[in-house]
Amino acid sequence: MNLRALVVDDEALARQRIRHLLRRTDDIEVVAECANGLEAVKAIEDLKPDLVFLDIQMPELDGFGVVEAVGAEGMPPTLFITAYDQHALKAFEVHALDYLLKPFSPERFHKALERARRWCLQQPGMGPDLEALLAGLRQERPWVDRLLVKQGDRHVLVRTAALQWIEAEDNYVRLHVEGTSHLLRQTMSGLLARLDPAQFRRIHRSAIVNLDCIKEFQPWSGGDHLVIMRDGTRLTLSRTFREQFGEWL
Amino acid sequence: MTHVNPRWSWYWGIWALMGLYMASWDMAMYPSGSTLRLLMMNLLQNGTWGLLGLFLLWLANHRPIESFAWSQWKTWGLHLLASVAVAAFGLFLAYIISLLVQLGEWKKPLDMAMILKGLPRFYRSYFHTNLLFMWAVVAAFHGLRIYRKYKTREVVTAQLEARFAEAQNLALRMQLQPHFLFNTLNSISALVHSNPDGADEMISRLGDFLRATLDEPQGPMVTLRRELAFIQDYLAIEQIRFQDRLRVEVQIPAELMDLRLPSFILQPLVENALKHGLDDRPQGGTLYLRARKEAGNLVLEVQDDGDGYVAGREGVGLTNVRSRLGLLYKGTSQLEIMGTVGHGTLVVLRLPLEAAAGAGP
Numbered sequence: 001m002n003l004r005a006l007v008v009d010d011e012a013l014a015r016q017r018i019r020h021l022l023r024r025t026d027d028i029e030v031v032a033e034c035a036n037g038l039e040a041v042k043a044i045e046d047l048k049p050d051l052v053f054l055d056i057q058m059p060e061l062d063g064f065g066v067v068e069a070v071g072a073e074g075m076p077p078t079l080f081i082t083a084y085d086q087h088a089l090k091a092f093e094v095h096a097l098d099y100l101l102k103p104f105s106p107e108r109f110h111k112a113l114e115r116a117r118r119w120c121l122q123q124p125g126m127g128p129d130l131e132a133l134l135a136g137l138r139q140e141r142p143w144v145d146r147l148l149v150k151q152g153d154r155h156v157l158v159r160t161a162a163l164q165w166i167e168a169e170d171n172y173v174r175l176h177v178e179g180t181s182h183l184l185r186q187t188m189s190g191l192l193a194r195l196d197p198a199q200f201r202r203i204h205r206s207a208i209v210n211l212d213c214i215k216e217f218q219p220w221s222g223g224d225h226l227v228i229m230r231d232g233t234r235l236t237l238s239r240t241f242r243e244q245f246g247e248w249l
Numbered sequence: 250m251t252h253v254n255p256r257w258s259w260y261w262g263i264w265a266l267m268g269l270y271m272a273s274w275d276m277a278m279y280p281s282g283s284t285l286r287l288l289m290m291n292l293l294q295n296g297t298w299g300l301l302g303l304f305l306l307w308l309a310n311h312r313p314i315e316s317f318a319w320s321q322w323k324t325w326g327l328h329l330l331a332s333v334a335v336a337a338f339g340l341f342l343a344y345i346i347s348l349l350v351q352l353g354e355w356k357k358p359l360d361m362a363m364i365l366k367g368l369p370r371f372y373r374s375y376f377h378t379n380l381l382f383m384w385a386v387v388a389a390f391h392g393l394r395i396y397r398k399y400k401t402r403e404v405v406t407a408q409l410e411a412r413f414a415e416a417q418n419l420a421l422r423m424q425l426q427p428h429f430l431f432n433t434l435n436s437i438s439a440l441v442h443s444n445p446d447g448a449d450e451m452i453s454r455l456g457d458f459l460r461a462t463l464d465e466p467q468g469p470m471v472t473l474r475r476e477l478a479f480i481q482d483y484l485a486i487e488q489i490r491f492q493d494r495l496r497v498e499v500q501i502p503a504e505l506m507d508l509r510l511p512s513f514i515l516q517p518l519v520e521n522a523l524k525h526g527l528d529d530r531p532q533g534g535t536l537y538l539r540a541r542k543e544a545g546n547l548v549l550e551v552q553d554d555g556d557g558y559v560a561g562r563e564g565v566g567l568t569n570v571r572s573r574l575g576l577l578y579k580g581t582s583q584l585e586i587m588g589t590v591g592h593g594t595l596v597v598l599r600l601p602l603e604a605a606a607g608a609g610p
Contacts, residue, residue, distance in 0.1 A: 083432045
C-alpha cells in the first residue's frame, strides 16, 4: 500500500531534502508540498494525506498552529521537524514523540520513517497523543497571538491583537475584527483561556472585549456598566464581571 | 575593611597650617608679642597634637564607628574617652611648650610652683576648645574613611556593571545564532545533491559567518565595514536559501565605513526584514540597506518591500537589539520601526556619532 505524504516547510531546500530522502523508498508518494501553515491546513483537509512531514518554525502559523487548527483528532500521523526549539523538544520528550532535528542524517530519517509507517498501519488513535502534546505546549506558551478561522472554503489568520470583541453565538463565537466578523467553533471559556488576560477580559456571559479597544465606561442601571468601544459599539459590563475592573470602576 | 592611610606630607602640612592659623590668632590677641615666638610656639604645639592625632587615627582605623546604632555605644564611648585624654594630655604638652618658649624670652629657670600655678587657668581657658578640636580631628578621620569606602565601592560597582554588560552583550549575541545555523546546515545537506557548487559556496560563507561570531577582538564595537562584511556573508547564505527570491541593495557611502557601531546589531534587523518582509511572498522581495550621517547621528536603515510590519509584540531579535542599545548607549540611541500594510517595513536606527566615531561608549 502506498502512503500519501505531505511535506510542509517554509524553505524550498528543506522540502527538497525530504523529497530527496524519500526517493529511496518506493512506498511513499509526496502528494503536495506546502510553504506555510495556512497552505498546510488546507492541504491536510483537502487531500487527507496518510503522513505529514511538518516543520515547526514557520512564519505566521507554525507547525503546532497547524495541528491546533486541524484538530489533534483529525491530524494524520505526523513527523515533526525542527532546527532548534527548546520548548518543542521538551514537549516531544515528555510525550515520547519522535521528531527530526535539522540537519538529520539519512539513517535517522529512515528510522523515523519506519516508526511513522507503523503508526499509519495501526488503527487511528493508536499513534502518539497529539492532544496531550498540545496541552503540554499550552502550559509553556499559554496565550495565542493568532487564530485560524474558516471563511467559506478559505482559511484566514486573525491576529488576536486585532480582535475588538468576541460575542457568544450558540456553539460558536463571533470574532469582531475591524468592520468584519468571523465565526469560530469554540466556547467562550475555551477561547478566553487561550487569550492573554492582560489584553482580554470577559464583560458579560456572552462578550469578551479587547481592553485596547475600549473607549469609555458609563454607569448603567442595576450595577451594570455600559462599555463604549472605539468604533462606537455599545456593550454591557454585567455586575457579575464587574469586579475584574475593580481597579478602574 | 577600609583603612585611612593619609599621605604624610598632607597630614603634617595640615597641622602646620593649623599652627600658622593659631599663630595669627595669637598675634591678633597679643599684638605686643614677638611674631617669631608665637609662630614657633604654635607650630610646636600643633606638631605635638599631630603626633597625638596618630593615636586617634589608629583608633579610627582599628575601632571605627560604623553607625549610630545602639550596639556601637562602646565604640562611641572609646572615641569620646580617647579624645578627652588626647585633648587633656595635648593641652598639658602645649602648656609646657608655651612655658618653655616664654622662659627662653624671660631668661628664667623653670620651677615647679610656677607650672602648677598657671596650669588650672590654662585648662579653664583652652580645654573646651581643644576637646572640640580633637572631635573635629576624629570626625575628619571618619569622614575620610567613609569617603574612601564609598569610592572603593563605586569603583567595584562600576567594574561589576561593565562586566555584567559585557556578559549580557555576549549572551544576547549568542542567542541569535542557533536557528540560522541548523537551518543552514539542513539547506547544505539538500544542496549537496542538487547543487554541489552552491553547497560549496554556502559552506565557505557559513565558515566566514561563524568566524565573525566567534572571534571579536575589538570588543563590543566594530566598524561599519566589518559589520557589513558579516551581513553580506549572512545575506549570501540566505540568497542561496531563498533562491533568487531575495534581492539586496546596499547604499552605504565609502566614507562612513570606518564609523563604529555595536557588533551584530544589524543582523537581527536584517533577519526580521527577511522573515516578515519576504518569507510569505512567493515572488520574493528586495532588501535595502542604507547608511548616512545626519545631525550628529549615524543613521542606518533596513527596509523591505514585504507585507508591512503590524504593530504588536516584538520578537526576540528586536527585544535583543533594544536591550543591547540600552546597555551600550544608555538612552541616546533610537530605534524606530515604521510599516504600512502592503508597502513594506522601514527600520531606522540612529546612533550618536561621537560614540559611533570614537573608541566606543
